Amino acid sequence: MLWSKLSASAENDYIDFKREWYSKDKLGEVDLVHDILCMSNSLSDSPDRYIIFGVDEDKITKAKSFYDVSKDKNCRQSADIIQTLRNYMSVIPNIELIREQTDSGYIDIIKIMPVARELPYVLNKECQAQKPDGKKVTVRKEWIYSRNSDRNTPKDECCTKAELEELFARKRGEHLPILERFSMYLDDIHNWKHPKSEYEIAESETAYYYSLNHKFKIVRSNRDLDKTISLLLANSYDELLTDTCIGVDYWNYRNTQNYCYDDCINLFNVELWADNTLIEVFNITGMFIKHFNYDRYYGSYYVPNRMHLIESDITINNSSDIEKLLVWKICKLLFHFNLYDGCNLVTGDASRILEILNYNYLQNPSEYRKQNEDWLYQPIKSK
Structure with missing residues (x-):
């Protein structure tokens, strides 16, 4: 099981825990697109990245609490996630949705498998929603969002110059051993x-x-x-x-x-x-x-x-x-x-x-x- 390999990890540059699924309104859609975009452009050395629903992590103690997602009315199917991304992106990362059973119930895992030569992933049109107080929340077209450690680039900011340089270095395969770099180019x-x-x-x-x-x-x-x-x-x-x-x-x-x-x-x-x-x-x-x-x-x-x-x-x-x-x-x-x-x-x-x-x-x-x-x-x- 995938969870058995991830359960010992705290939130980091390739794992993000969510207590529950995103809401199915426009605000939830904005959060979904933003989180997947950040994970896809993460500077992690892990080839795969994960957003895990049904797990809440204490920011100080790192202790985990579990919430059965089978009871979550906002659960999505992989086809829904992929279609949402295609609504805003011309090139999307590979996505897989996995449901696994734990001792405390079910969890859902979005497995994100970005392709290095496609980096950085960006939107080709803005993803926007309005909060109840009237303020707009926007993930910007052609802005580059990333994830460093357990921190996503905020929606109203771009990634730093250093992060951008690292992303393009990864696009060229400079982080890989030489034979794996040949394989990537082939x-x-x-x-x-x-x-x-x-x-x-x-x-x-x-x-x-x-x-x-x-x-x-x-x-x-x-x-x-x-x-x-x-x-x-x-x-x-x-x-x-x-x-x-x-x-x-x-x-x-x-x-x-x-x-x-x-x-x-x-x-x-x-x-x-x-x-x-x-x-x-x-x-x-x-x-x-x-x-x-x-x-x-x-x-x-x-x-x-x-x-x-x-x-x-x-x-x-x-x-x-x-x-x-x-x-x-x-x-x-x-x-x-x-x-x-x-x-x-x-x-x-x-x-x-x-x-x-x-x-x-x-x-x-x-x-x-x-x-x-x-x-x-x-x-x-x-x-």
């Missing part, structure tokens, strides 16, 4: 620039630059290709598909007239550079197979139909997870398009796959079988 795949032709680059390398920060680049060294070619007999269709999806050169080579099925597989290195410093070298083919595609039981490599879920399934717990996510994102970049829904490689239709890969000489249905919604190719051995 999420923004459309801002990676690669040469239009081989004549625009040095013969020794193929480089991709992040257009929003030219100090970050990914280099494929063509000089290493001859040294890293390994002759290998591909014994399953999926082995072919695996290599196809990670090697642009090999994709082109396989579609040439003289391609031979039992030919070689390119094992190439990719270098990650930042500020003219070599950060890491990945053997892409080997790492892709290591992390994703080897089926020990069948002794074959395959690309699963759940390909579009791979990134969401990866949880960063250690350096191996970071490597796994990076390798996947680099493969997407090198292949020039996302391997997602609608992509030619995301299909269980063997005939469609053959059409894509142009393997006319392999179109024999008797040599295919379906296993776990994936097509495996088993060539018929000659007698």
Whole structure:
């Protein structure tokens, strides 16, 4: 349960306790928008932020009192919260509403998951309400609100200059370890620039630059290709598909007239550079197979139909997870398009796959079988 992880914490830069839900009038809407805006732009190192209803914290002793929100007539659904935000914001953070049971009753948790490159979150139109005394309360359009420690920026103020500078530093990923920063930039795949032709680059390398920060680049060294070619007999269709999806050169080579099925597989290195410093070298083919595609039981490599879920399934717990996510994102970049829904490689239709890969000489249905919604190719051995 999420509450078991948060219960020992006092209010801070990523946790805010509320005794009860916001009222459903305009004043409540203003408070809701303001609190979520501040949490989204918080300077916390926590990737997720939480507004917790049904918990009241004593400001001095930090003791907590609980109030069952199942009896709160102002409870909202996640769809209501998201729609309210969309009424005032063109870009909103990811939002999830969670209800959990404690020994003292139910609590509601708004989980806010901001995306660093979207910072800072702002309103594109004012959110305003009137108090009973006639005074107006306004969350301003295009003002930047934040949260520092357990304090929100007041509605009638902007965040400080120091907070603003820190927000933009986080937008650039400057708070992240270098490999996680690469991973963040690779999420923004459309801002990676690669040469239009081989004549625009040095013969020794193929480089991709992040257009929003030219100090970050990914280099494929063509000089290493001859040294890293390994002759290998591909014994399953999926082995072919695996290599196809990670090697642009090999994709082109396989579609040439003289391609031979039992030919070689390119094992190439990719270098990650930042500020003219070599950060890491990945053997892409080997790492892709290591992390994703080897089926020990069948002794074959395959690309699963759940390909579009791979990134969401990866949880960063250690350096191996970071490597796994990076390798996947680099493969997407090198292949020039996302391997997602609608992509030619995301299909269980063997005939469609053959059409894509142009393997006319392999179109024999008797040599295919379906296993776990994936097509495996088993060539018929000659007698």
